[in-house]
Amino acid sequence: DAGVTQSPTHLIKTRGQQVTLRCSPKSGHDTVSWYQQALGQGPQFIFQYYEEEERQRGNFPDRFSGHQFPNYSSELNVNALLLGDSALYLCASSLGGIGTEAFFGQGTRLTVV
């Protein structure tokens, strides 16, 4: 049983560019949440997708957007990258539109230069 898979594992982008990160949830899960983890900090909730809609959003600007596909996989898009967007981006999958018993992927390490 594949767990939560994220791609790519590492990424380097230039300020002002756009980036797309991808996530496939654990088999049987229908809900995907995205988190940003800056160095030395705990993860911060970006948003959650359930039934192909954004259900809840954390305190992140509109430059952060997402999408969920009918197969429950998800993308996180970040536009106009800033140096401060450098972080580990974690995807979590769960069931039924809630965060309980969420399983996390290994993350995508984004470096903005």
Added chain:
Amino acid sequence: GEDVEQSLFLSVREGDSSVINCTYTDSSSTYLYWYKQEPGAGLQLLTYIFSNMDMKQDQRLTVLLNKKDKHLSLRIADTQTGDSAIYFCAETLHSSASKIIFGSGTRLSIRP
């Protein structure tokens, strides 16, 4: 408000018990969690406790919840070198079951 606090570091001798503490501010917590993160890795869900429980034991792990003081602890018995990691305390709230609110993590180091 939403706030989860933990001490930053803990050092224990191999074979001893480790106790990692956490406090939270929102009394409407539904679930409280402990996650483990090893260097360069994602988060591993270790255990969680429903807010109406006082204690949960799972092999070497014991979670204690004091709801009155809003205090959560994780005890790791017979600590091994493989337990070296950052441990995150986290919660979900009744008003917002979609998101998990994390503390800043406690780095556990094991000395021989």
